[in-house]
Amino acid sequence: MSAGQAGTTYVELLKSRDWEGLAALLSPDxxxxxxxxxxxxxxxxxxxxxxxxxxxxWHLSVRRVVADGPSVxxxxxxxxxxxxxxxxxxxxxxxxxxxxxxxDFWPEAYEPPAGREHLTERW
Amino acid sequence: MSAGQAGTTYVELLKSRDWEGLAALLSPDxxxxxxxxxxxxxxxxxxxxxxxxxxxxWHLSVRRVVADGPSVxxxxxxxxxxxxxxxxxxxxxxxxxxxxxxxDFWPEAYEPPAGREHLTERW
Numbered sequence: 001m002s003a004g005q006a007g008t009t010y011v012e013l014l015k016s017r018d019w020e021g022l023a024a025l026l027s028p029d030x031x032x033x034x035x036x037x038x039x040x041x042x043x044x045x046x047x048x049x050x051x052x053x054x055x056x057x058w059h060l061s062v063r064r065v066v067a068d069g070p071s072v073x074x075x076x077x078x079x080x081x082x083x084x085x086x087x088x089x090x091x092x093x094x095x096x097x098x099x100x101x102x103x104d105f106w107p108e109a110y111e112p113p114a115g116r117e118h119l120t121e122r123w
Numbered sequence: 124m125s126a127g128q129a130g131t132t133y134v135e136l137l138k139s140r141d142w143e144g145l146a147a148l149l150s151p152d153x154x155x156x157x158x159x160x161x162x163x164x165x166x167x168x169x170x171x172x173x174x175x176x177x178x179x180x181w182h183l184s185v186r187r188v189v190a191d192g193p194s195v196x197x198x199x200x201x202x203x204x205x206x207x208x209x210x211x212x213x214x215x216x217x218x219x220x221x222x223x224x225x226x227d228f229w230p231e232a233y234e235p236p237a238g239r240e241h242l243t244e245r246w
Contacts, residue, residue, distance in 0.1 A: 004191065035209055037235035039243040046242045053239070064213055066189045066196040068127065073189040073196030075213055075226075086158055088211035088228055090187055090198055103198075105211055107230040112160035116176070119169045120162040 001097045004067035007074055010091065010099065015060050019048050027098040034104050047102070056080045070094075124220050127190035130197055133214065133222065138183050142171050150221040157227050170225075179203045193217075 001009070006025065013022040023044055032041040032050070041047050063075040063086070072091040077084060085106060092101035112120070124132070129148065136145040146167055155164040155173070164170050180203065187198040197212040208229060215224035235243070 034235075036230050036232050038232075038246045039235050039239075040246060041242050042244070050239060050242045053242075055238070064194055064196065066191045066194045066213075068189045068191050071187055071189045073187065073198070073211075075196070075211075086228060088196075088198075088230070090189075105209060105228065105230040107159050107211070107228040108233070109159050109161075110231070112157075112162050115178070116162075116173060119164050119173045119176075121165070123161045123163060 002067065003069060003072050003091075003093055003097075004065055006093055006097055006099065007065045007067050007072035007091060008062070010072075011060055011062055011065075011074065011076065014051065017052070019052055022051070023048050025099055027094055027100040030099055030102065032102045032104070034106070036106060125190065126192060126195050126214075126216055126220075127188055129216055129220055129222065130188045130190050130195035130214060131185070133195075134183055134185055134188075134197065134199065137174065140175070142175055145174070146171050148222055150217055150223040153222055153225065155225045155227070157229070159229060 010025060013025065026044045026047065028044050030044050030047055032047045041050055057080065059079045061077045063077055066073040070093045074089040076087040076089060078087050088105040090103040091099050094100050133148060136148065149167045151167050153167050153170055155170045164173055182202045184200045186200055189196040193216045195214040199210040199212060201208045201210050211228040213226040214222050217223050
């Protein structure tokens with residue numbers, strides 16, 4: 001499986017809540033990190049459980065899959081009810097194509113700082 | 124120039140505040156978006172000026188460059204004084220290798236929600 005296929009498959013398995021399929025894509029000692037909260041989950045079983053227990057009826061759409069050698073970057077749109085968020089996900093793959101590290105960013109909306117209104121428009 | 128080289132060069136030109144070099148890498152009608160603030164900057168001149176005027180003595184380090192065809196994903200660490208932030212940057216390239224679209228995410232730190240302490244460790 002190419003890195004790009006691994007990235008696309010990772011999203012598809014999450015979408016379909018296919019936890020067995022997801023586990024088969026992960027290294028047993030996979031490390032999952034969320035730098036914004038400084039949280040880390042170590043090991044395949046805990047990571048699958050984290051996803052299975054994740055609250056809310058969330059739905060994923062892919063904005064970008066960029067893959068190169070052992071690295072994949074995913075820009076996802078996450079919908080929970082009427083709320084929309086973006087996620088930026090970085091996957092590292094082992095030589096045999098298993099995911100060894102996942103780094104998730106969940107950027108939140110904020111008000112723009114003053115001083116750049118002469119250059120920007122809003123949507 | 125390959126997509127990966129374009130991504131690396133983009134960061135190097137920002138690092139060295141080489142605004143002429145940066146301009147040469149951009150499509151004249153480049154679109155820069157920050158989805159968290161719903162801000163958009165249209166056009167090379169405004170985007171270069173936005174960077175030149177950006178406040179603070181910021182320094183960039185590359186965590187990942189992932190490039191594939193017309194897409195580049197950059198995970199950067201941004202230091203301003205003793206403060207450290209991550210940035211996730213998505214570049215779209217034209218057929219002739221110019222950057223046509225830049226999407227920046229600036230994920231901020233937040234407190235982890237309750238209910239997953241049985242799976243996570245903190246750092």
